[in-house]
Structure formats: structure tokens, C-alpha cells
Amino acid sequence: MPNFDQLFRKYHHQLFLYARKFVADESVALDITQDVFAQVWEKEKLSLPDEHLKAYLFHSVRNHCLNHLKHERVIRRHQQFQQDELSKLEIQYYESGEKSLIQKESLERIYETVNSLSEVNREIIELSRFEGLKNKEIAERLGIPIRTVETRIFRALKELRQKLSQKFIRILLNLCRLKDKV
Amino acid sequence: MKTTERIEQLIASYLNGELSQEERTELMNWVRTDPSNKALFYDIKDIWDSARPASVDVNQQLIHFYKTQAQKKKKRVLPVWTNVAAAVAILLIGLFAAQFIPFFQTENRSMVESFQVPMGSHSQVVLADGTRVNLNSNSSLRLDPDFSTTNRKVSLEGEAYFEVKSDKSNPFEVRTHKFNIVVTGTKFNVNSHREDRDIGATLAEGRIQLEARNMKTIVLKPGQKITFNQQTMKAVLSEADVASDIAWVEGELNFRDIPFPDLIRRLERWYDVKLEYDGPDFDSMTYTGHFKNQETIWQVLDALKLTTSIDYTKVNLREFKLYLKSNSM
Numbered sequence: 001m002p003n004f005d006q007l008f009r010k011y012h013h014q015l016f017l018y019a020r021k022f023v024a025d026e027s028v029a030l031d032i033t034q035d036v037f038a039q040v041w042e043k044e045k046l047s048l049p050d051e052h053l054k055a056y057l058f059h060s061v062r063n064h065c066l067n068h069l070k071h072e073r074v075i076r077r078h079q080q081f082q083q084d085e086l087s088k089l090e091i092q093y094y095e096s097g098e099k100s101l102i103q104k105e106s107l108e109r110i111y112e113t114v115n116s117l118s119e120v121n122r123e124i125i126e127l128s129r130f131e132g133l134k135n136k137e138i139a140e141r142l143g144i145p146i147r148t149v150e151t152r153i154f155r156a157l158k159e160l161r162q163k164l165s166q167k168f169i170r171i172l173l174n175l176c177r178l179k180d181k182v
Numbered sequence: 183m184k185t186t187e188r189i190e191q192l193i194a195s196y197l198n199g200e201l202s203q204e205e206r207t208e209l210m211n212w213v214r215t216d217p218s219n220k221a222l223f224y225d226i227k228d229i230w231d232s233a234r235p236a237s238v239d240v241n242q243q244l245i246h247f248y249k250t251q252a253q254k255k256k257k258r259v260l261p262v263w264t265n266v267a268a269a270v271a272i273l274l275i276g277l278f279a280a281q282f283i284p285f286f287q288t289e290n291r292s293m294v295e296s297f298q299v300p301m302g303s304h305s306q307v308v309l310a311d312g313t314r315v316n317l318n319s320n321s322s323l324r325l326d327p328d329f330s331t332t333n334r335k336v337s338l339e340g341e342a343y344f345e346v347k348s349d350k351s352n353p354f355e356v357r358t359h360k361f362n363i364v365v366t367g368t369k370f371n372v373n374s375h376r377e378d379r380d381i382g383a384t385l386a387e388g389r390i391q392l393e394a395r396n397m398k399t400i401v402l403k404p405g406q407k408i409t410f411n412q413q414t415m416k417a418v419l420s421e422a423d424v425a426s427d428i429a430w431v432e433g434e435l436n437f438r439d440i441p442f443p444d445l446i447r448r449l450e451r452w453y454d455v456k457l458e459y460d461g462p463d464f465d466s467m468t469y470t471g472h473f474k475n476q477e478t479i480w481q482v483l484d485a486l487k488l489t490t491s492i493d494y495t496k497v498n499l500r501e502f503k504l505y506l507k508s509n510s511m
Contacts, residue, residue, distance in 0.1 A: 003498060003499065004499055005244065005496075008240070008243075008244050008247065009240055009244070012236075012240045012243055012244075013236035013238075013240065014236075016236050016238065017231065017232065017234065017236050020231065021227070021228070021231040030238065030243070033243070034243070034246065034247055034250065037247055038247070038250070038251065041251065085210065086209075086210065086213065089213070089214075089220070090224055090227070093220065093224050098224070100228050100231070100232065101228055101229060101232040102228075102231065102232050105232070107232075107236065110232050110233055111233075111235075114233050125233055128198050129230075129233050129234040129235075130234070130235060134198055134199055135194065135195060135198050135199035136199065136200075146199070147191055149194070150190065150191040150194035150195055150199070151187065151190060151191060151194070153194040153197070153198060154190040154191070154193060154194050154226070157226050157229045157230055157233075158226070160229050160233060161225065161226070161229050164229070
């Protein structure tokens with residue numbers, strides 16, 4: 001049974017990033033993360049086996065996000081209808097059993113893989129994700145058309161996906177080999 | 183080919199740029215057309231969402247978490263309050279009923295007889311005779327089953343501050359496991375926690391008589407306090423620092439020459455935590471200090487750490503271990 005501090009440190013960033021998938025506002029995502037930990041704290045779910053606890057945490061984050069989106073919709077009426085719609089579809093998508101990379105992989109491994117991208121792709125991910133520049137700003141910085149920036153972003157994400165899944169397969173293979181040896 | 187590129191650009195500007203209303207609708211429609219479109223879209227978005235730093239400090243978030251929980255805990259005093267209010271209301275109704283329907287008297291008595299305050303809380307109750315009682319953490323007050331304006335007997339476990347409604351012909355009596363106090367109208371504090379080394383009473387106003395087994399009655403004057411060592415039952419009458427003894431009523435903690443083990447127990451009760459310490463080093467120490475509006479046990483422990491040779495570590499949920507800093511040994 002992990003103690004609460006360890007649990008908090010282990011999952012905080014993952015849950016925070018997971019919440020940010022569905023809600024754009026960083027402070028809302030932080031609040032949701034805090035609320036989810038409060039549930040664990042109050043209900044003493046700490047005694048659950050680790051995998052169940054993890055699934056419970058991610059599921060809770062989704063629920064909170066969904067509630068937040070519903071709430072927002074009431075407040076802002078249909079102003080951002082489509083935005084909400086894509087986010088709600090997304091929550092359903094994960095509700096159906098899909099797992100996010102954030103849940104499957106450690107953040108360290110994801111960052112490592114970003115570093116292993118080809119030069120052009122790594123540059124575009126760093127500018128957009130780690131420096132937080134918008135497409136327009138990147139276009140200006142690099143002196144290229146905005147459409148090119150968009151295409152590059154898409155390609156970089158595809159390369160990242162490919163590398164991450166390769167890594168995943170390699171881990172599986174290693175596991176199989178280990179089993180064979182045993 | 184052209185459409186693929188178009189969609190890729192739409193997705194990239196959805197993720198990190200601006201979409202016009204029309205482009206948004208176009209993307210929506212594309213996502214909805216085909217499950218494989220949906221899968222691709224959310225897959226790419228997932229990678230985008232994953233490949234970013236979580237630029238917040240986890241330690242700060244953890245501290246924030248504990249603070250919020252501590253505040254929630256404070257707010258939980260409220261239900262105790264409402265319970266007490268409801269209990270008093272029932273008692274009052276009971277008394278009214280007793281007056282109007284005398285033959286129900288026997289059934290109506292003993293409806294409400296005790297008030298309990300858990301660890302980490304404190305609360306106030308007004309008794310049927312108009313006496314105000316502030317109950318400290320982990321304390322309980324039991325009323326005599328026949329409690330009324332003419333029969334004013336209560337039993338106390340733990341600590342309470344009384345403001346007794348003056349009535350010369352009907353004395354108010356407080357019983358504890360070690361001593362009894364009889365008064366007519368006064369303000370005084372009683373501490374009778376069984377686990378404390380020292381227990382006793384402090385008189386703020388008026389006059390109280392105190393009786394203990396094998397002892398002649400002691401009369402306290404305002405500003406005096408009596409302290410019993412529970413093991414020896416040796417009593418010491420002294421001038422009190424009244425303000426510090428009743429500071430807890432106002433939500434402050436004020437200690438003057440309190441034995442260290444008693445300080446620890448007070449903090450444990452007040453904050454509902456467990457504080458471990460070992461060694462005779464601590465047992466002989468006394469502590470003087472004032473904590474005002476402290477929100478969390480962390481702040482108190484930090485204050486101890488800064489002003490004394492004590493340091494602490496957290497060992498578990500709401501559980502700390504205190505030790506002497508090594509350089510002071």
C-alpha cells in the first residue's frame with residue numbers, strides 16, 4: 001500500500017496533463033487534479049491495488065472534466081458548441097476503453113522519444129510544445145508559411161507515434177524473450 | 183491527396199492555431215464521418231497532449247492539497263455546531279413540554295444529556311440555564327438526567343471553559359474524574375484530560391470551590407489556578423496567566439511552562455494528528471509559546487523547529503515524529 005505523498009507525486013503530472021486534454025484552462029485542470037486526489041484521500045481508496053487505483057484516478061479525472069464541460073456549456077450557452085462537442089466525443093472515446101499515452105507511458109519515456117526525433121520534427125515539437133509558440137509565431141520565427149508549419153506539426157506527431165509504438169513493441173518482445181529464457 | 187493534406191492542416195491548426203467557424207465545422211464533420219477518422223484524430227491529438235512538460239511544481243501542489251484539506255477540516259466544525267444547536271433546541275422544547283404537560287415530565291427528562299466534540303474541533307453550547315460552555319477538542323460534557331435551572335450538575339471529560347449563569351440559590355456543579363467544582367456564577371476553565379500529566383482549573387471571574395478526594399475544599403480567587411499532578415495528585419495553587427489558559431476559546435493556542443508531553447497531547451487533540459517522540463530528553467522539558475491563527479499543524483511544527491531545538495519528519499498520514507536536532511545534543 002503506497003502512502004499518500006508517494007501516490008500524489010507519482011501521478012500528479014500525468015493526471016494534470018490528462019485533464020488538460022479535455023479542458024483548456026490550466027487552473028481548471030489543476031483544480032480537477034486536486035479534487036481527484038481529495039476523493040482518494042476521503043474515501044481511503046489508497047488500499048486498492050495499484051493498477052485499479054490508477055484506472056480509478058484516470059476515470060475520475062475524465063468524469064470531473066465531463067462535469068466541467070457540462071457546467072461550462074450551461075454558463076456560456078452555445079457559444080463554443082463545436083469545441084465542446086469535440087471534447088465530449090473525446091471523453092466518450094476514452095470512456096469506451098481507449099487509453100491515452102499519458103496513462104500508458106511514463107512522461108520520461110515520452111520526453112526521451114521527443115529527443116530522438118529527426119532534427120526538423122524535434123525542432124517543431126520543441127517550439128510548439130516546450131516553448132509554447134502558436135503556429136503563426138513559429139511561421140514568423142522560422143520564416144516559413146503557416147501551412148508548412150501545420151504540415152510539419154502533423155508529420156512530427158506521426159513520427160512520434162511511430163517511435164513510441166516501436167518502443168512499446170520492443171518492450172513486449174523483450175518481455176517475451178525473457179519469458180522464453182525462463 | 184489534397185484532402186488529406188487539408189485535414190492534416192486543419193488538425194494542426196485546431197491543436198495549435200486558430201480555426202474559423204467554418205473550418206471548425208468542416209473538421210467536426212470529417213471526424214464524425216468515419217470511426218477511423220475519429221481514431222486518427224484523437225490519436226494524433228493524444229500524442230500532442232502527451233508531448234508537453236507538466237510545468238507545475240508537484241511539491242507546491244502537495245502543500246496546496248494539505249492546506250485545502252486542513253481548511254475543509256475546520257469547516258467540519260459546523261456540523262458539530264448544528265448538532266449542539268439542535269440538541270439545545272430539543273432540550274428547550276423538552277423543558278417547555280415539561281412545564282405545560284406535567285405528567286409527561288418523567289418521559290421528557292433525560293432527552294439530551296451529552297455533547298461531544300471530536301479531535302480537531304472545538305465548539306460552544308448554551309445550556310438550558312443560560313450557562314455557556316466552550317468545549318475543547320476531544321472533550322465531552324454530560325448533563326445530569328434531571329438537569330434544569332434548579333438542578334445544575336454536569337460531568338466533564340476533557341477540557342471546557344464555563345461562563346456560568348449567576349444563581350446564588352442554585353449552585354452549578356462540574357464533576358470530573360479527579361475533582362468536583364461548585365460555583366454560583368463565574369467564568370473558569372477546567373482541564374481534566376485523563377492522558378495529561380497536569381490537570382486543573384483556572385478562575386477568570388467570581389469564586390469557585392474545588393473538592394478532591396482526601397483533600398479539604400479549596401477556594402479559588404480570580405486570577406488563580408490550581409494544578410494537579412495526576413500521578414501524585416499533589417495540588418499546587420498559583421497565580422494564573424488567565425489569558426493564556428483560555429486563549430483556545432478564541433481559537434488560539436497559548437502555552438506557559440506547559441510540560442512537553444502535555445503540549446504534544448494538546449496539539450494532537452487540536453489538530454487531530456499523531457505526534458511521536460521518544461526519550462526522556464523531552465519529558466522534562468517545558469514549553470512557552472503562542473500560536474495565533476495557525477492554519478495547519480505544519481505551521482506549528484515549523485514554528486517549533488525555528489524556535490526550539492526540535493525538528494520533525496512526517497511519517498504517515500497525519501502522523502509526525504519529533505526529535506532533537508543533532509547539533510544540540
